[in-house]
Amino acid sequence: MRLLPFAISALALTLPAAAQAQSVPATPAGKEALEILKEAVDVPTVAGRGNVPKLAEKLTARLVAGGFDPKDISFTPVEGTDTGYFMARYPGKDRAAKPVVINVHLDVVEARPEDWERDPFTALVENGYVFGRGSVDNKGDLSMIMATVLKLKRAGWVPSRDLVLGISGDEETLMRSTAKLAETLKNAELVLNGDGGGGELSSDFKPIVYSVQAAEKSYADFKLTVTDEGGHSSRPGSFNAIGAMSRALAKVDAYRFPAQLSPLTKAYWEGTAKAAPADVAAAMRAFAADPTDKAASDLLSSRSEYVGLVRTTCVPTMVNGGHAANALPQSVTANINCRIFPGTSRAQAGEILKQVIGDPRVTLEMMDDGSIESPESPLRKDVMDAVSKAVHERVPGLTIVPQMSAGASDSMYFRALGIPSYGVSAIFMRADDEFSHGLNERLPLDTIDPGVKQWETLLRTLLK
Ligand SMILES: [Zn+2]
Structure with a gap:
């Protein structure tokens, strides 16, 4: 893996018209x-x-x-x-x-x-x-x-x-x-x-x-599942599996893990502020001084190159459900992808998601993808x-x-x-x-x- 740390890297797929002329190695x-x-x-x-x-x-x-x-x-x-x-x-x-x-x-x-x-x-x-x-x-x-x-x-x-x-x-x-x-x-x-x-x-x-x-950050995927007995769509009951999954996903989407600061990220924010535009630099310094400063963490989180350094993030990335246009859904699954701040275990992140969802009919299972916590x-x-x-x-x-x-x-x-x-x-x-x-x-x-x-x-x- 290699990604420039805080480049706003567009990963453009074409070459710039004029690359700077550079010499071959001399030593x-x-x-x-x-x-x-x-x-x-x-x-x-x-x-x-x-x-x-x-x-x-x-x-x-x-x-x-x-x-x-x-x-x-x-x-x-x-x-x-x-x-x-x-x-x-x-x-x-x-x-x-x-x-x-x-x-x-x-x-x-x-x-x-x-x-x-x-x-x-x-x-x-x-x-x-x-x-x-x-x-x-x-x-x-x-x-x-x-x-x-x-x-x-x-x-x-x-x-x-x-x-x-x-x-x-x-x-x-x-x-x-x-x-x-x-x-x-x-x-x-x-x-x-x-x-x-x-x-x-x-x-x-x-x-x-x-x-x-x-x-x-450590990586984790959580699979959410809702099952129901289903039936004819002309006879809906009080529970709908897609409805339940939708509410669960909306809660996960809206939830923000607490902002975090570690010795490393504190040094990162302080150092990076030196080369950042004034408003961003001010937010970096404020956040490094006080990670509960919500205005600062909100501003940093609004930028894709910094959002991952502020907190653990968990986002819905896939959803799949239903089996016929005229049938009540029997099964709906979704994937939540998390990037977890060091110090929080993957199991802990899963527990937090369960509480956020707060619906026993939505089950949560951590997928084993071989990644580990460090x-x-x-x-x-x-x-x-x-x-x-x-x-x-x-x-x-x-x-x-x-x-x-x-x-x-x-x-x-x-x-x-x-x-x-x-x-x-x-x-x-x-x-x-x-x-x-x-x-x-x-x-x-x-x-x-x-x-x-x-x-x-x-x-x-x-x-x-
Ligand atoms: Zn590599």
């Missing part, structure tokens, strides 16, 4: 990252095609050629899937210390060549971009991380403790490899995730903010200092804010095991260029050289 490590990226995009690691091990083999070959011990590299298939997880250990000075993990994922979202302007599985460098499925999500950071560790290894650098590339193979689908990977690395000190956070550029390519993803990661000083150093070397003085995302990334599995995890992508791009999961996904070439440098400084600082 040896940047050139190598581009080479790795092209090689990775050319392997269609879509679920069901069995190609993840092939990409793992290519990465293994590069790491071994770069001086990694083959014994420190492994690909572990996950039973019942066509994928698995990849690990490469970079031994540190203190072998007994808990390792730092760098996490990304090898798989990509499906792309249909007939829908694309170019073949999604042939990397193409054009107009200052690398086009191809996965060029951003998540092979962009994968390639920069690979180039960085290869550069550090060749330079003879030794981290203070072991550094482990812990790379999943089905982040975009079932995350079964992620679950195994996190379990295998459960003694990790912390995780740096290349599939979250990152730099946002304005439409005229000016850096606006850098985000560190340190939490995500706590917010504390904003560790060592991590935030190292990230600041690396980001400020690239863009002096840039605002850095922690971020809570709405979707599920690999980090949730690590956080659920108590391992703090930080989304620190080194990609800087415009919302206009964000096509992850969509058509014509593309990485700006000019993010590669500084991106490799950012990863290098981050690792050298955190693991010195």
Whole structure:
């Protein structure tokens, strides 16, 4: 998953007429990252095609050629899937210390060549971009991380403790490899995730903010059901299943969970206010000072890029019922989709919905979709200092804010095991260029050289 944190991302499906001319990478490590990226995009690691091990083999070959011990590299298939997880250990000075993990994922979202302007599985460098499925999500950071560790290894650098590339193979689908990977690395000190956070550029390519993803909301679907004996529509009784479901859905639609503030979102609002328009900035500051300030939370909730950060949200997303135009409905079902603030369990959210609906004839059932609850990661000083150093070397003085995302990334599995995890992508791009999961996904070439440098400084600082 990758979504610019607070871009008003329209996900436009056409390219802007004039993309800014950008140069190809100039440094040896940047050139190598581009080479790795092209090689990775050319392997269609879509679920069901069995190609993840092939990409793992290519990465293994590069790491071994770069001086990694083959014994420190492994690909572990996950039973019942066509994928698995990849690990490469970079031994540190203190072998007994808990390792730092760098996490990304090898798989990509499906792309249909007939829908694309170019073949999604042939990397193409054009107009200052690398086009191809996965060029951003998540092979962009994968390639920069690979180039960085290869550069550090060749330079003879030794981290203070072991550094482990812990790379999943089905982040975009079932995350079964992620679950195994996190379990295998459960003694990790912390995780740096290349599939979250990152730099946002304005439409005229000016850096606006850098985000560190340190939490995500949990996901839950609840199925509501109303059943009735039905009958002929000419003989209605006092109860109608569609009527009962309609009242239940109207209550859910109208209900607002309490506004919430956590250490992370407080820092987010305070940091983001610096770059926001005056009225929004004032609401952010007021909300950060007092989360019961309704005027402030209402204003922030009216904006799609902020609504998810104010509270738990639950919305009706599907409804299905009745079986004939002239019959009383026997069964009506509906789906309520929730994005739950860390600290509230999915079961608790379900209980609240039950109370809101307040009708025993409407039953509620939590659907198991494999997602799990994860706590917010504390904003560790060592991590935030190292990230600041690396980001400020690239863009002096840039605002850095922690971020809570709405979707599920690999980090949730690590956080659920108590391992703090930080989304620190080194990609800087415009919302206009964000096509992850969509058509014509593309990485700006000019993010590669500084991106490799950012990863290098981050690792050298955190693991010195
Ligand atoms: Zn991703």
